[in-house]
Amino acid sequence: MPRPLLHSLLSLILNQLTRVLHAVCSVYKQNFLAMNSNSSNGTHSDDKEECSVRPILCELGVITRPDGSAILTQGHTVVMSAVYGPSEVRMQRLQVDRAYVETVFRPKAGVPNTSDRLRETIIRDTCETAMIATLYPRTTISVILQEMEDSGGLLACSINASCLALMDSGVSMKFLFAAVTCGVTEDDLIIVDPDADKLKECKASLTFAFDSINKNVIASYTSGTFPVQTYNNGLEKCRQASDFLFDFYRDIVRKYASTL
Amino acid sequence: MNGSSEGDVVVPGDVVRLTGVKGKVVLGPGLARTGEGVHATKCGVLRKGGNNIFYVDSRQKKYVPAKGECVLGVVTNARGDMFKVDIGSSDEASVSYLAFENATKKNRPLVNVGDVLFGRLLVASKDMEPELVCVDSHGKKGRLGVLPDGGFLFTCSLNLVRKLLRPECPLLEALGKQLAFELVVGLNGRVWLRTGSVRETLLVADAVLAYQHLQPHQVQHAVDQLIYQLSSS
Amino acid sequence: MSVHIKTIHPMKYMRDFLARNIRPDGRKLSEVRPTAINVGSISTADGSALVKIGNTVVICGIKAELTVPNAENPNEGFVIPNVELPPLCSPQFKSGPPGETAQVSSQFLADILVNSKCVDLQSLCIMPDKLAWVLYCDLICLDHDGSVLDACVAALVSALCTVTLPEVKFDAITKNKTVELEKRRPLTLTCFPFASTFATFDENSILADPSEEEESLCSGTISIVTSGDSLYSVHKPGGCQLSENRLSECISKAQKRSLTLRGMVEKSMESIKS
Numbered sequence: 001m002p003r004p005l006l007h008s009l010l011s012l013i014l015n016q017l018t019r020v021l022h023a024v025c026s027v028y029k030q031n032f033l034a035m036n037s038n039s040s041n042g043t044h045s046d047d048k049e050e051c052s053v054r055p056i057l058c059e060l061g062v063i064t065r066p067d068g069s070a071i072l073t074q075g076h077t078v079v080m081s082a083v084y085g086p087s088e089v090r091m092q093r094l095q096v097d098r099a100y101v102e103t104v105f106r107p108k109a110g111v112p113n114t115s116d117r118l119r120e121t122i123i124r125d126t127c128e129t130a131m132i133a134t135l136y137p138r139t140t141i142s143v144i145l146q147e148m149e150d151s152g153g154l155l156a157c158s159i160n161a162s163c164l165a166l167m168d169s170g171v172s173m174k175f176l177f178a179a180v181t182c183g184v185t186e187d188d189l190i191i192v193d194p195d196a197d198k199l200k201e202c203k204a205s206l207t208f209a210f211d212s213i214n215k216n217v218i219a220s221y222t223s224g225t226f227p228v229q230t231y232n233n234g235l236e237k238c239r240q241a242s243d244f245l246f247d248f249y250r251d252i253v254r255k256y257a258s259t260l
Numbered sequence: 261m262n263g264s265s266e267g268d269v270v271v272p273g274d275v276v277r278l279t280g281v282k283g284k285v286v287l288g289p290g291l292a293r294t295g296e297g298v299h300a301t302k303c304g305v306l307r308k309g310g311n312n313i314f315y316v317d318s319r320q321k322k323y324v325p326a327k328g329e330c331v332l333g334v335v336t337n338a339r340g341d342m343f344k345v346d347i348g349s350s351d352e353a354s355v356s357y358l359a360f361e362n363a364t365k366k367n368r369p370l371v372n373v374g375d376v377l378f379g380r381l382l383v384a385s386k387d388m389e390p391e392l393v394c395v396d397s398h399g400k401k402g403r404l405g406v407l408p409d410g411g412f413l414f415t416c417s418l419n420l421v422r423k424l425l426r427p428e429c430p431l432l433e434a435l436g437k438q439l440a441f442e443l444v445v446g447l448n449g450r451v452w453l454r455t456g457s458v459r460e461t462l463l464v465a466d467a468v469l470a471y472q473h474l475q476p477h478q479v480q481h482a483v484d485q486l487i488y489q490l491s492s493s
Numbered sequence: 494m495s496v497h498i499k500t501i502h503p504m505k506y507m508r509d510f511l512a513r514n515i516r517p518d519g520r521k522l523s524e525v526r527p528t529a530i531n532v533g534s535i536s537t538a539d540g541s542a543l544v545k546i547g548n549t550v551v552i553c554g555i556k557a558e559l560t561v562p563n564a565e566n567p568n569e570g571f572v573i574p575n576v577e578l579p580p581l582c583s584p585q586f587k588s589g590p591p592g593e594t595a596q597v598s599s600q601f602l603a604d605i606l607v608n609s610k611c612v613d614l615q616s617l618c619i620m621p622d623k624l625a626w627v628l629y630c631d632l633i634c635l636d637h638d639g640s641v642l643d644a645c646v647a648a649l650v651s652a653l654c655t656v657t658l659p660e661v662k663f664d665a666i667t668k669n670k671t672v673e674l675e676k677r678r679p680l681t682l683t684c685f686p687f688a689s690t691f692a693t694f695d696e697n698s699i700l701a702d703p704s705e706e707e708e709s710l711c712s713g714t715i716s717i718v719t720s721g722d723s724l725y726s727v728h729k730p731g732g733c734q735l736s737e738n739r740l741s742e743c744i745s746k747a748q749k750r751s752l753t754l755r756g757m758v759e760k761s762m763e764s765i766k767s
Contacts (some may be wrong), residue, residue, distance in 0.1 A: 062321070067322040086322060114600040121597050124715065125731025130272075132292070134299060137325070137386055138475050139350040167271075168318025170418070172292070172301040175273035208732075213273045216734035220715070220727045224608050228744055231724055235737060240321050243592075253303045254269045259473055260317045260419055 053180065053193040053241050054153075056248055058161075060256065062169040063109060066144075067150040068169025071159040075195050078148035080159035088140035099136040103129045104144045105158065119155055125178075126209050126219045128163055132172045152196040153181040155207050155221060159244060167249065176212040178245035179219070180238040181205055188230045192241045206234045210242045212249075263297075266308045268298035280396060281312045289326070290316025304419075320418040323348040323448035325384035330404070332413065332446030333392065335375045345377055345392055348415070348448045353390040355379060360394045361401035369406075376407040376452055378444055407444060411454040412461050418449045420472045431471045434483040435464065439490075443468075463490060500664040501619065507710050511698045518704065523746060525689075525702040530647065530735050532655045533765045539628075540656030540680070545760040547704060548638035551571045551728075552609040553648035555630045555656055562618060567620020570625035570713040572653075574602035576632045576645055583637035583705070598642060601728065602632070602649055609686045611655060618682070620663045624670065628656065639704035642716050646688040651758045655765070656680040684720040687754040688748035691715050700745060715740075717747035721755070 046249045050249065054075030063069045086099055103124035105116045127143055143165065145158050159179035163237035166173060183194040183202035183258075191198055199205060204224025211218055226234075263277035264270045270290075276298045278285050287293060290302035300306070305316030323331070325347070333345035333353060342354040355377065361368035371377070379392035394404040424432065424445050424459055432443065433443060441464055444452040455461045467486050474482060499506045510517050520526070526547030535541035540555035541752010543607075562569060576598040578586045588590060589597070606612060617626040630652065632645050657677040663670050691704035692711035698709055706715060718725040724744070727736070735743075 021685065039583045054386060067320075086324065088350050096693075114596045114603075115483070117593060117596045118600045118604075121593065122730040127731070129713070129731045129733065136350070167303045168319055169322065170302055170318050173272040174299075174301065176271055192397055206531070206727075210272070211273070211734050214316075214734065214736070216727065216736050217740060218734050220729040222608075222724070222727050223604060225723050225725055227723055228741075228748075229725060231744070232741065235740070250269065250271055256319065257269045257305050258475065260320070260423070 014199045037116045038100075047212065053244055054195065055186065056245070058164055058248075058252060058253065059194035060079065060089070060164060066169075067166075068167070068171070070161055070164035071148075071169055072164055074153060074155060074157045074160070074193070076149060076151035076178045077153055077157045079150055079154070079161040079167035080146045081158070082146075083141065083162075083165040083171065084144070085141035085169075086171070087142075089138055089140040093140060093156045094138055097137055097141045098133040099131070099141045101131065101133060102140060102142050103127065103162075104142065106144070106146045106148065108147045119158065122155065122219055122221055123159055123162055124178060126159055126166060130163070130173045130175055130177045130211070130216050131166065132174055135172050150196070152194055152199045152205070155179065156181040156193075156209075159209050160217070163230070163249070164252070174211075176246065176249055177209050177218055178208040178212070178242045179207060180241045180245070181207045182238050183240075184224065184226050184230055184234065190230070190234050190237045192237050204230075206238070208235060208238045208242075210239060212246050215239050264300070266306055266314075268306050269304070270306050271303045272299075272301050274300045276300055276306060276314070278314055279282070284312060286311065286313040288313050288315025288438070290318055300317065316423060317419060321449060323418065324385055324386075325349045325353070325381055325390040327381055327384045329384070330378065331409075331446040332444060332450040332452055333377050333379065333448070335371055335373050335377055337374075338371050338373050343371055344487055345379070345439060347390065347392075347446075349387050351417055353379075353381070353392045355392040357392065359392070360405065363401065370437070371406060378404050378407055378446065380404060380487040396419065403444075407452055408454075409411075410460065411442070411444075411452045412465060413450060413452050414465055414469070415450050416469055420469075421445055421449055423452070423471065424451070424468070430476050430479040431467065431474075431483070434480055435467065435486075438483065438487050452472050460490065465488065480491070497597045499739075500707045501765055507694065507707070511694060512560060516700065516707065522698060523701045526539050526748065528647075528687070528754070528757065529760050530651050532758070532761045534667075539658070540652045542648050542651035542655065544651065545639055545646045546647075546702065548636050548640055550596045550635040551632055551641065551644040553632045553634060553645075553758040555628060556629050556650050557656065557658055558629065559619075559624055559661065559672075560627045562622060564622075566614070567622035568618045571613035571627040572606050572612050572614070572630060573627065574606065574618075574630040574632065574641075574649055575599050576602065576634070578634050578637065578641075579695075586637070592764060600644060601642060601716075601726075602630075602645060605646060605686055605688075605725055606649075606664055609684055609718070609720065609723075611650065611682045611684045611720075612680065613683055617658075619661050620665060623665060624661065624663050626658060628653075628689050639706070639708045640702050642691050643675040645703065646686065646718060647754055647758075648685065650682070650685055651761070653680060653682055654758060654762055684723070685751070685755045685758065686718050686725045687747075687751035688718045688719045688726075689743075689750045690715050691743050691746075696733050699739060699743065701750075715743060716723045717744055719744070719748050719751050721748055721752050 024060040056071045062071045062135045068083035071080045103120045105120045143162050156179035183191040204226040209219035263275040292301045302316045302318040304316045331347045333347040337344035345353045347353045363369045379394045382393045383391040441455040534543045535554050539557040543552045545675045578595045580588045637755045640657040657679050660673045660676040685747040692700045694711045715729040
């Protein structure tokens with residue numbers, strides 16, 4: 001099949017898929033809001049609004065050939081991810097003491113450019129930190145990400161999707177990781193997990209990846225100009241929001257645990 | 261944090277509490293010791309086997325060889341002293357031509373490329389190529405060796421294999437009451453199946469694959485449907 | 494003897510040094526290597542600088558060309574950085590098209606220029622929608638010995654300081670361009686961003702300005718770009734986890750260092766003027 005046709009077909013299917021997912025999203029959002037109001041008794045109602053993330057939906061094992069796969073939607077941002085490995089390694093990539101981790105990020109249309117390369121290195125290094133790569137010497141672990149739709153927070157969504165695919169693949173990990181983006185407005189206010197429209201009004205955006213044990217920062221990527229204090233505020237807000245993602249991960253495992 | 265105990269859902273990084281055990285504890289797949297405590301390294305359910313073995317039952321498709329496990333492989337190269345066998349891990353396993361029952365230097369075993377082999381992993385270390393044997397320590401083959409023609413080999417996830425190999429597996433029990441079939445399950449996520457007809461083989465294979473998503477109480481119904489399909493043709 | 498330990502147990506070698514709060518090359522943990530900035534080193538370029546941090550050497554040359562502005566932003570010019578990591582600078586690079594590291598570094602510099610808005614792109618426009626300057630900034634690494642990003646950012650910024658653009662007269666009707674090479678005006682920067690890289694070793698040691706050897710042994714790096722007060726980038730692509738306190742520590746160190754570097758650039762600018 002010619003490539004452009006395949007692309008258009010794929011995006012058509014995806015549009016349908018996201019539409020269905022969004023219908024379910026709204027239900028999930030209500031649940032989430034209910035949950036949030038239960039947990040945050042002592043905080044201001046404004047705070048709660050700021051620290052909530054967009055509705056998340058995910059399915060594990062969506063594609064059959066990879067050793068682990070996932071599709072994740074955060075708001076309207078959709079990323080599909082796959083993990084192969086530990087599998088055979090090319091001679092020049094061989095590392096005798098640990099697995100070689102490679103990441104491929106495919107944009108929605110066109111060929112990957114240099115900013116996708118930058119994204120790849122962030123995702124790869126984050127995955128490599130979480131994995132116990134020394135358990136699989138002389139092998140490759142490939143993490144492949146396909147952007148389906150970008151409406152803000154693509155990097156964070158990609159990092160989370162790669163974590164889910166790794167969970168599905170059964171690769172040993174030290175901890176799970178979750179990424180959250182926040183936007184900084186002109187008056188240095190923080191908006192957690194903004195969508196594309198809100199992001200346009202922001203002067204800067206900060207993306208952080210946290211580990212699941214101590215919620216320390218694994219990765220940080222920023223764009224725009226911002227003062228130090230705002231950076232620290234954003235970090236704290238994103239860290240609070242990451243709790244929701246970690247709970248979400250655990251819920252997914254709980255769901256499939258009954259069939260194990 | 262109190263830590264998770266047997267039967268709990270765990271995710272990587274969770275502290276695991278090993279309760280109700282005396283003496284030595286064996287940490288199986290999905291658990292690792294870090295300093296003082298024990299942490300989970302995979303997502304799944306914490307389980308306890310015999311001999312104080314703790315492990316995490318998780319979703320996994322890719323096989324990582326472990327010593328002593330029985331696996332199914334396909335011979336890819338049968339020349340020389342060592343045969344190469346694809347067992348689905350990152351490296352191909354090797355098996356010596358002397359590692360078969362009654363094999364001597366004069367009496368080479370009959371192994372061809374494409375044969376399905378059921379063997380036990382003698383060597384499996386992350387730093388070495390895995391090695392298979394098709395005899396036990398007394399030189400007897402038992403159930404190991406080259407599997408006969410007419411079988412059907414298919415792959416499935418590793419947790420399905422573990423599910424099939426549990427002492428009482430509701431699916432195999434229910435199927436066994438109705439049909440005659442031979443089933444060999446390799447811990448590397450491969451299943452070999454032989455029945456009387458092609459139709460039966462495919463239906464049983466389907467049932468085995470569907471078992472991945474079935475809860476125990478749904479099994480009987482699934483098997484009844486399968487028998488109904490067979491009898492209606 | 495120490496050479497043998499280094500080859501057999503590189504991690505232990507490093508750990509033993511760090512346990513005594515000193516690094517194999519004799520520096521303290523937060524000590525940076527001696528830095529030298531030389532501006533205007535290439536007389537044929539429109540702007541140039543050479544930056545040396547320890548053994549790391551990066552040279553930057555800027556060429557100004559005339560072009561048509563982008564239709565999306567008709568009254569803006571362009572600044573296009575390009576980092577080259579030739580096989581000359583380190584055995585880890587092979588000849589051929591730019592590798593991953595070079596691409597990522599180029600993108601990082603481009604991001605910093607966008608984030609900090611240190612060059613006012615509108616000042617590069619001569620006639621909206623018709624004519625604008627494009628500044629091609631070529632950075633070549635001559636010696637790759639760790640913290641290359643720091644050297645690249647410093648070289649880029651100091652080279653931009655030295656850029657002078659000739660006056661151009663453009664006749665919109667006849668489309669005639671006359672370049673007056675004698676009348677040159679300097680490019681003004683709105684801010685001076687500088688990068689500081691830190692490497693994390695074993696979760697509790699943070700090494701400022703790591704060398705290549707340290708970078709390869711460490712579990713991750715963090716690069717902070719700042720002009721003293723505002724932050725332009727906090728780039729940490731994975732690696733060891735950091736707590737917030739550690740992060741703030743790095744940021745305040747980076748802020749101090751950027752002021753020192755700015756002083757150095759200003760000093761070397763004065764030297765070429767006089």
